[in-house]
Amino acid sequence: MFQVAAEPPLVAVSINCQNLTHELISGSRRFTVSVLEKDTPLKFIGTFGFKCGRDVEKYSGVNHRVLPSGAPVILDHSLGWLDLEVQQTVALGTHTLFIGRVVAAEALKAGEPMTYAYYHEVKGGATQANAPTHHKT
Secondary structure (H helix, E strand, O other): OEEEEOOOOEEEEEEEOOOHHHHHHHHHOEEEEEEEEOOOOHHHHHHHHOOOOOOOOOOOOOOEEEOOOOOEEEOOOEEEEEEEEEEEEEEEOOEEEEEEEEEEEEEOOOOOEOOHHHHHHOOOOOOOOOOOOOOOO
């Protein structure tokens, strides 16, 4: 997730075309982003990043809320969330870039967010095989 514009507030995410998440965003034209705290356990991250919603109920046992838009946000290990409405899509081969306008947001608590670099360099996190940043070993 990265910010693309301040006014209007736009955020983009790149999603693999074969993922269930891609199907859900394409169909609903909505997505949410939960900002995870730096100390989020790898096991928790793995539930959302390495398991398919076609095979497991990712939100089972996870403190979350369904927003008025119908989109869920994670509350466990979350500093806050964004609710976004898709404004534009860009087809990029195996992935689609979804650009969303922030329609609602909430800061849940103070803390330091987990960055992609921190996840890899400090926590030793893995990358999904179909991610654009995956390196074969």
